[in-house]
Amino acid sequence: MPAPAQALPAPDIPPVPAVPDLSALRTALAEFHCAELEVAVGKDQRIAISGLTAGDTDPDSLALLAQDYGTGQRAAVEVERASPALCEPLTLISALRTTNTGLAAPLSIRLKGEAGATALDGGQDLVFDVTAPDFPAHLQVDYFTSDGDVIHLLPNPLEISGRVEANAVRRLGERGAGGRFWSIGPPYGHELIVVIASPTPLFPSPRPEAEAAASYLPALKQALEAAAPTTVASARFLKTKAP
Incomplete structure (x- = not known):
């Protein structure tokens, strides 16, 4: 009569590590x-912080x-540095x-074709979408360059x-839509798009199309102090490089 089969011990299965809560x-x-910082957890369960800082x-x-x-x-930290001039805006x-991040439908900026792009090359068109917040608004869209200028x-x-x-x-x-279009040019590096959405225009008349940020920022500060409390803003770094 054959002996009864012996039950094999269950193999040791290492516990699945808990994914840390990163909300705080x-x-x-x-x-x-x-700064524009992102945080994630790697396969080794180590926290990784990446992004860009102008401060x-x-x-x-x-x-x-x-x-x-x-x-x-x-944590593993990999943060690039942008011009400190971009910190002031x-x-x-x-x-x-x-305030904007607390909206159910916030103001946002999305570069055209950004899914696979890491930088914009010199000569490439700057094309992007602005999604308005959940109220009718007037947009003020500014492009701050790495050398201290701003293009409205x-x-x-x-x-x-x-x-x-x-x-x-x-x-x-x-291009071809009847409005202004722009191409990336020097100086190259990290630059900044700022979009402000307010119930009424921030300025009674348009600013010069390009000016020094040092001249513009005091006027912007004054305009924001007088703006409605529902005014919101969004910002987006972008990296440009020589072709």
Whole structure:
């Protein structure tokens, strides 16, 4: 009579590590007004922080911050630096950006074809969509360069009105659409698009199409102080490089 089969012990299966909750860390990183930072968890369960900063954000400080909010491990930090000149406009609109993130349908910026692009080459057209917030608004769209200038993309001499309906999408820079279009040129590096949506125009008449940011920012500060409390803003870094 054959002996009864012996039950084989179950193999040891390592437990699946818990994915850390990053919500508190994301909230803390949002306080860095001059930075655009992303956080994720790698396959090794190590927290990784990446992005761009125009301020004096120290990578070691970010690593320690992640350690406080995360698993106790120091995070892997890979942050590029932009011109410190881009920090001032971001600081100026920081409260408006916070208000915007709380909207059910926030103001947003999306570069055309950005899904596979890491940078815009010299000579390439700058084309992007602005999605309006959930109220009819007037858009002020500014492009801050790495060398301290600002180009007012909207309103502009061919498109004197920045008026949009609630949740409407307005494309800027499309050739053949009858409006202004722009091509990427020097100086190359990290630059900044700022969009402000307000119930009424920020300025009684359009600004010069291009001017020094140092001249514009005090006027913008004054306009924002007088703007309606529903005014919101969004910002987007972009990287440009020589062709």
